[in-house]
Amino acid sequence: MNILVIGPGAIGSLWAIKLQQSGHQVAVFGRHTAPHYQCQLGESIYTFANHQVDDIRHADLILVTVKAWQVASALERLTPQINPDTIIMLMHNGMGSLDTIGALLQTNPVLLATTTHGAFKPAPSQLIHTGQGETLIGAANAQGGRCQFLRDVFDHALPTVHWHPQIEHALWHKLAVNCVINPLTAIRQCPNGTLAHPEYQARITRLIAEVSAVMTAEKIPFQLAQLTAHIYQVIAATSENLSSMHQDVSHRRKTEIDFITGYLIRRAKKHDIAVPENEALYQHIKTLEQSWESLI
Incomplete structure (x- = not known):
């Protein structure tokens, strides 16, 4: 899949690396506009395209890992470039961000996710996976209900992942x-x-x-x-x-x-x-x- 991670903080970077390791084409969209983003996990350094409009347009899945209060502003400026069929997955602490983006994404499948994996960035380009956990994914709208296959995609990248029918x-x-x-x-x-x-x-x-x-x-x-x-x-x-x-x-x-x-x-x-x-x-x-x- 073509996957775009918006917000390559600790959790965003962890998923970007794990999804890339499992064979997907992963790009990121961060605060900084440099054309590439690098992050070290363990002994390996991983490189991702960053801030590229084409990565927005071609994304099959956009994983949004910014903080809840940043979700609306992050998506608002990208919405004109997002394909109406692209799957949007929100993964952050708290609840209520859906209320802030309802008018932005009318046709897209939208999913909500929560994870107990621990991750920490001691430096902007260094990541530590501090604790194993599990991830729950579920549908936020009717279109999202048709995306249960993403459980297997994410579980293959970073287990354990479950589909939750009432997320x-x-x-x-x-x-x-x-x-x-x-x-x-x-x-x-x-x-x-x-x-x-x-x-x-x-x-x-x-x-x-x-x-x-x-x-x-x-x-x-x-x-x-x-x-x-x-x-x-x-x-x-x-x-x-x-x-x-x-x-x-x-x-x-x-x-x-x-x-x-x-x-x-x-x-x-x-x-x-x-x-x-x-x-x-x-x-x-x-x-x-x-x-x-x-x-x-």
């Missing part, structure tokens, strides 16, 4: 994890494992209760005990990791709070559900972001 359910479960881990670690500037300390237990319990109430209203199937156990399992399994929001706050970058906690709050308002713990975290992160903007 929104999986995304809500990941959102629950992110609503707990991301803002707390960003505010405290601590690794994920710190949240296992007893001092955080009461607040985490309140956060999970609020998320659970919204998930129930959204008719997302879950069991509270299992959801709670899963969140603590993620905290333990990623104890040394710095969450993406932690890193964004550390570097004074715009975070994905509007598509994580912000999305939860918007859905809660629709159902008239109070989520004060999540709102407090949301306002804390937004205040930090506004303080950086005022210094620019």
Whole structure:
């Protein structure tokens, strides 16, 4: 396949390399306009065409791995060049980006994906695959439902990959994890494992209760005990990791709070559900972001 990866950050670069290794023609579209992008994984250096209009026009699949708040702007400027049959796959933290691109892609098959693979870029052209995981793919529209063959394509490149018939359910479960881990670690500037300390237990319990109430209203199937156990399992399994929001706050970058906690709050308002713990975290992160903007 001709595959274009928009946003060759850590996860984007990992998939670009693995898809190229498995025999596909892979190009990237990054922030920088140099005609080529190189990235080292292990002892090997991989080269990709970058920022080429022809790669947009000829793409069978466009994998979008920018942050949720960047999705609309990334696709908006490329839409005139995107073939109406090209498959679009969104892979990022948070939910709600579909709401920002609905008017852009009227005919394209659209898929949503979530992955637990870990990746880190210690330098712009160096990648470390920090942890094995699994990837879930599912349809965001009727046309996307005809693209189940991509499970095999992605599984061959970087296992394990599953097709999820109701991908929104999986995304809500990941959102629950992110609503707990991301803002707390960003505010405290601590690794994920710190949240296992007893001092955080009461607040985490309140956060999970609020998320659970919204998930129930959204008719997302879950069991509270299992959801709670899963969140603590993620905290333990990623104890040394710095969450993406932690890193964004550390570097004074715009975070994905509007598509994580912000999305939860918007859905809660629709159902008239109070989520004060999540709102407090949301306002804390937004205040930090506004303080950086005022210094620019």
